Amino acid sequence: MRIGYACINTSLPTKFKTCRLATFEKKGPDIIKELTINNLQNVLAALKWNVEHNMYFYRISTEIVPLGSHQNMTWEWWTDKDILSLTSTIKQFKEKHNIRLSMHPGQFTVLSTPRDDVLERSFLDLEYHDKVLNLVGGSDMIIHGGGQYGNIELAKERFIKHYHMLSDSIKEKLRLENDDRTYALEDVISIYRKCGIPICFDIHHYICHNRNGILENMMEHVFESWKPFGRPKVHISSGKTHVKDRSHHDYVFKHDFNRLLSLVGDREVDIMVEAKLKEQAVLRIQHEVFSPS
Structure with a gap:
């Protein structure tokens, strides 16, 4: 079992730099290269x-x-x-230490959209993430279902149709996560059954949004979906103010983590901790759950 966190390391701290389109249009590709080198150096650190x-x-x-x-x-x-020199160094370090690397395209990357322009931008974004992951040796690209657009069943059919239009390289990495508002675990499972996309189970999203199905039975489908793709990846967070608060707490509570472990059982999984204090939350879990008392 590997336990990780997302992006920012507050102990270093990590400093990823972005750029506005107007700045790029004024200064050209050199500014993007400068920022990219900085960002890759931060990944390695x-x-x-x-x-x-x-x-x-x-x-x-x-x-x-x-x-x-x-x-x-x-x-x-x-x-x-x-760039290739830096990404090669990251990949070699990743392989030496058996590190799992993932990415999570943003909320505007959706395969269920009815709009051609949004779909085109979504394809471009998935191609971008695929290129990054290929260079550094990453394995997972997590997305959400998107909107329901007045009819979630039709939206799911569009997702499946558009999924089949993707390159093999993207489909090998793409995983579909249940969300906390629209695509419940039941919806994600129904999409998996028609296109074979692995399911990234988020337990906090499930607590916030579900249709009262039998979770233990649905988890069998979650783990089944990963069989051609390797070890399952799951997400965990704790609500900021109460158990169904969609906002994330600074840490993950021990009882929440133990609930996830009870669902996992003796299966091998990797767990992404989605907490505001990032690596500090992982350190606390390591101490509270896995260190001898």
Whole structure:
């Protein structure tokens, strides 16, 4: 079992830099390259810190290459020798220490959309994330179902149709997560049954939004969905003010983590901790749950 966190390391701290479109149009690709090198160096620094603290799972920021998926981007960053040198170093470090790397495209990357322009941008964004993951040796790209657009059954059919339009490289990495408002675990399972996409189970999202199905039975489908793709990946967070608060707490409570472990049983999984204090939350879990009393 590997336990990790997302993007920012508050102990270093990690400093990922972004760029506005107007700045790119004024200064050109050189500013994007400068920021990308900075961001990749921060990834490497975070990974080294993680290994020192027995953390072998890490979500890479979606902003590694600022504007990397924008249609106006002219710089072919994935062929730049300086970028390839850094990503190769990250990949070698990842392989040496058996680190799992993932990414999580943002909320505007949706496959259920009825709009052609949104779908085109979503495809571009998934291609961008796929390129990053290929260069650093990452394995997982997590997305949500998106909106229901007045009819969730039709939205799910569009998701399935658009999923089949993706490249094999993207489909090998893409995982569908249940969300806390629209796509309950039952919906995600129904999509999986028709296209085979692995299910990234989020226990806090399930607590916030479910249709009262028998969770233990649904978890069998979750783990089944991963069989062609390796070890399952699951998410955990605790509500900020109460159990169904969609906002994340600074930490994950011990009883919440133990509930997830009870659902996992003796299966091998990797757990992404989604807490405001990032690696500090993982350190607390390591102490409270796994350290001898």
